[in-house]
Amino acid sequence: LLCHYPLPPPCTQPVPNPVAYFLHQSPWWVHRGETLGNHFVELVVPFFIFLGRRMCVLHGALQILFQVILIISGNLSFLNWLTMVPSVACFDDATLGFLFPSGPGGLKYRVLKMQEEAARGALAPLRYGCMVRRAVHLALAALVAWLSVPVVLNLLSPTQIMNTSFNPLRIVNTYGAFGSITKERTEVILQGTAAPNASSPDAVWEDYEFKCKPGDPGRRPCLISPYHYRLDWLMWFAAFQTYEHNEWIIHLAGKLLANDASALSLLAVNPFEGRAPPRWLRGEHYRYKFSRPGGPHAAAGKWWLRKRIGPYFPPVSLRDLEDYFRSREWPHPAVDVD
Helix, strand or coil, rough: CCCCCCCCCCCCCCCCCCCHHHCCCCCHHHHHHHHHHHHHHHHHHHHHHHCCHHHHHHHHHHHHHHHHHHHCCCCCCCCHHHHHHHHHHHHHHHHHHHHHCCCCCCCHHHHHHHHHHHHHHHCCCCHHHHHHHHHHHHHHHHHHHHHCHHHHHHHCCCCCCCCCCCCCCCEECCCCCCCCCCEEEEEEEEEEEECCCCCCCCCCCCCCCCCCCCCCCCCCCCCCCCCCCCHHHHHHHHCCHHHHHHHCCHHHHHHCCCCCCHHHHCCCECCCCCCCCCCCEEEEEEEEECCCCCCHHHCCCCEEEEEEEEEEEEECCCCCHHHHHHHHHCCCCCCCCC
């Protein structure tokens, strides 16, 4: 019940897949239907659990179907796969019985025999240990309910806070993979140059390509779910803010300037492979959107259209980063000559 989140738009989700490209082109009424279905499954369907066996089974089926749609629509890592696990508990033996052989000696037959034998036996009297366990369960339920009061108030607040704990024990909290849904997609593109002067108009800047996140407009969106490229995911979040809020990206820049093998292994394309590492590295901020199927850009093999917004962080060299690394007690990267 607590593991859901809004359905991310195909274009602005962290790492779109090829299906997202086509879903993005759907008519407006399809997107309205997606939004309505999202709200129905997340706000109404969870209460089906308390409405008897059949409605509980329906709840499980709808929740799993919803997660399957999310899995098809984008690379949302393993979140949706994990969310399906609690819904399996909604299917009882009678619902899943068709999956097992029913002949004599089969698993289904043996389970039925065990149930019949248990039904014929007398009910054991309630023991002291069982009573204590029930009392502990009720006390724990009361504690969680009491601690949940500020969480529920936050949920109903127009200034809702995401991913926050409201008590030192951290037993209850607010969780959301996406606190809000963006309407535009921006990307940070890392570029390097071997030119001695970064501000020279003759400097040739070459793009680093990540394994899955959008970069080259002509590269087809990847398909990796349920696998998760954490760096690609973090680059998506970094594009919403500045590099001052994401100092790790400067650390990554230093690693790339040093031709660090471990950092380069996280990327798909190193433009300086087989050459000396770049002298300068910069981050450029771009706005991305899907090309239109059948349009001139799609005909030219472009999945994306991009427009430069401005610099994300200025050109830096290893020498420029010495004080920056030292102030944060990061080891200064040594150039890998291999």
